[in-house]
Amino acid sequence: MTETLKPGATIGILGGGQLGRMLSVAASRLGFRCHIFEPGAEPSAGQVAWKVTTAPYEDEAALTAFAESVDVVTYEFENIPTAALDLIERLRPIHPNRRALAISQDRLQEKAFLNGIGLATAPWAAVEDMASLEAALATIGTPSILKTTRLGYDGKGQARIKAPEDAPAALAAMAGAPAVLEGFVEFSCEISVIAARGLDGSVSCFDPGENVHRNGILHTTTVPARVSPALRSDAVLIAAKILNALDYVGVLGVELFVTPKGLLVNEIAPRVHNSGHWTQAGCTVDQFEQHIRALAGWPLGDGSRYADVEMLNLIGDDVAQVPALAKEPRTQIHLYGKAEAKPGRKMGHVNRVL
């Protein structure tokens, strides 16, 4: 077990993107230093971190030196090679734990886990070939969506099946990777709960936010979500159930569909989450600090909301709006220090205090 980290301790972060960047800033508020491990050059997080190691996840010497330089390790994305995690875990604790990571890396495992603890999801079936896809379509029907079980996020590795004749093209789009067919769900909106569990097992959830996606990428999150108090309670209870079932330490993002029959879990992310960025403007302790507090063995902070907020993502060329956004009242800008604004690339976000 990790002991409580004291100010001056060092936190290792696998991945140097914007989530690592904002985690490093949050850690600094508690007196911690961060060491970023990132294969890519000039990582966003490295601009506000104590140390950066630039090396591939296959470089065992670099991983060893990294792990030995820190007190605890966390990560900002799910798709870290297993061998790298094995090596690090022999040297330092990793939070959230390997089980949470394994489950969220694989849509099949994730759905089986969620259903296994009694939580509802969209109907789903494993797909490996045309025969299993046809069988799945026979029970789930169309419209439905075929997704690779691994490495998919922000709409990548997905193909819609509007009618049975779309099946071959959808299967081809999986490029031979194992997949899962998900039935379409009639939902009025998507909400997400950013939930934290401490080393002592205590749980704290931020208010559910309401998400709007564009082109498969999160566009806005607005708090409070326009759902009933009963549904808000349900959402929080679902998140807490997942955290406890996984003996989880850190922040977890839970995306939920609001349907006429109640909430369905869409997916979980074992990390700080884009739909939790609003907490930077609406809470005394934001999701990034909450994550750091959890893995440091500190008491979870007060995540109660004291302002209504709309978070707007700046994707690709959206970043050209920054000069105009800088003039807007009640608007907090967060840029990620990325040089090139490629299409679909998350360049920053703004939090508008409503």
Added chain:
Amino acid sequence: MTETLKPGATIGILGGGQLGRMLSVAASRLGFRCHIFEPGAEPSAGQVAWKVTTAPYEDEAALTAFAESVDVVTYEFENIPTAALDLIERLRPIHPNRRALAISQDRLQEKAFLNGIGLATAPWAAVEDMASLEAALATIGTPSILKTTRLGYDGKGQARIKAPEDAPAALAAMAGAPAVLEGFVEFSCEISVIAARGLDGSVSCFDPGENVHRNGILHTTTVPARVSPALRSDAVLIAAKILNALDYVGVLGVELFVTPKGLLVNEIAPRVHNSGHWTQAGCTVDQFEQHIRALAGWPLGDGSRYADVEMLNLIGDDVAQVPALAKEPRTQIHLYGKAEAKPGRKMGHVNRVL
């Protein structure tokens, strides 16, 4: 003139303490990178900065390389050697400007400047020796306070004169340095205004905060200050007058005494200020980002306050309270990453949302 800086530009900061640290974090939100110049080893700001140069202010090669690596230079404390500033200014713009810095480095110049633009201060007189001290006491009277004209802050370089017989000891405490005698002022409280002026001359002030000192060091700042709306307006007008008179770019801290006859200016600081830390919890754009926006040529941000806040400094051993503070609701912790908790050393602060 500085042009508007685009995200990806680099800001140089002279001084690596907590103000530089929080400036670097604020700059990162706007996509800027920071390069810290600091003579001391392992500066607080270096833990969240892109680059750190560790060198004395007399190292011309280091100063040159530093200046050439950045787009604009600012500072987090007043007492930077003039030769270093001369060297840097030949290579890059410095904000706030040299005149603001020179005036705030010298209490005599400061008071003469303030009175010169029609602002009231406590009665004062220059003191160089026993004769001038006696003459000053004859007009200003006791109780009064003798202060070195330069290098004084947080109660250092000051001696109280309760009665004329304290004069020789007070003068001895100045150790031969030029000094100023200030008359004691009957004031009901001290407030401060954190004011910003952009490169385009626009001015924006945060709500005045009410300051309480202990042992000559700021203890708490509470917003809103308990003063009348008329006095709040006066405070803001005074700050704006100073900014415009100095053709100032950046954030300025103005400490004011609230007296039965109105506001007196106590002192000004040409930088972000301890009494403005509350803005991190109460405003969409805090004083650190406001300073960065100003020197980057961006529009000033919305500094309107959306929460009541009490800022509490953690001085020396106060930092031992952190485990207890971490459990408190509506409490935001900011530690500075300093290893050793010496008496009088600012180790961190907390912002309590009221």
